[in-house]
Amino acid sequence: MNNLHPNETLFDGEESFPIIPTCEHFAGSEKLINKALAQQNQMGGVFDITCDCEDGAQTGKEKEHAEMIVRMLTGADNKHNMAGARIHDYTHEKFWRQDVDILVDGLGDRIAYITIPKPTETDQVAEMIDYIQKRAANSGYSREVPIHVLIETHGALHEVWEIAKLPAIQVLDFGIMDFVSGHHGAVPLSAVRSPDQFEHALVALGKAEMVAAALSNGIVPAHNVSLDLKNTYQTYSDAKRARDEFGFLRMWSIYPMQIQPIVDAMKPDFSEAADAIKILCQAQDAEWGPTQFKGEIHDRASYRYLWELVQRAQISGMEMGEEATQRWFS
Secondary structure, eight states, X not given: OOOOOHHHHSSTTOOOOOOOOSEEEEEOSXXXXXXXXXXXXXXXXXXEEEEESSSSSOTTOHHHHHHHHHHHHTSTTOOSOOEEEEOOOTTOHHHHHHHHHHHHHHHGGGOOOEEEOOOOSHHHHHHHXXXXXXXXXXTTOSSOOOEEEEEOSHHHHHTHHXXXXXXXXXXXXXXXXXXXXXXXXXXOGGXXXXXXXXXXXXXXHHHHHHHHHHHHTTOEEEXXXXXXXXXXXXXXXXXXXXXXXXXXXXXEESSHHHXXXXXXXXXXXXXXXXXXXXXXXXXXHTTTOOEEETTEEEOHHHHHHHHHHHHHHHHXXXXXXXXXXXXXXX
16 A cells, blocks of 8 residues: 555645635634633634734734733643734734734744735735745744735735735635725625625625635635624525635634534535545555546546545544544544
């Protein structure tokens, strides 16, 4: 049997697609970050946490807020190192640079990602990424800091294909509130919630364009939050439509009850994942040559697809079984 791991043989030197949790939970205050970390530990690390330096910080206490995030994420409760931070936007130069300095210097490799909000053009994102990576290099980081970019303005959407080509970007997030308000009343407020958020032509166009740019450049597209905080069925439905109809692979949460419905809606179907495991086991035993399963031929192209599916299932908390765990996840 060829013992080569799928990651070693299926991508031929290509950069593999990011396999990250399907849910990103926003938390702004110390209390909410504490709760999020506790829930993350209880659920086994199936979602990321975004600590918010932008909207979460009180005016005049921006420095103290960023320092609080460092204190929280260097503590014992951050067991999974699956927490990032949203910094201030480009127009607040003093504060976004201060956020980066505090977070990068204080957290080291423990920061999962940095989210850049509200850009209006590619050059702004490029400048912020350059500053982040240089600060990380000077602080002795062993890797590039993964970057998430919020696409929520007309300018960012217009240049989204150029933004997606920038280095180190892991996620493009769709920000619906600013996007709708930027239409000056031409798009009704109802378009920030379902069903209009999926059916209004201008909003649907914006989402589809961002997803296409993200996926074409090996970037995860993330959907905006569901505003109906305590209606878990609505959250599940929104996540399911975002996944099935638009190709989003991740979604925001801003309330603890939204996390599990998002994970459930976006994780692969159990039977599909089970078949994928069987096919990949056969493929590995066949030294990654062509195989047949249920009368269908499979080769390296389908193996790549199935391996990504299995990884998404695993990171969503789906039971992999003893054989798959021993082969690929032990």
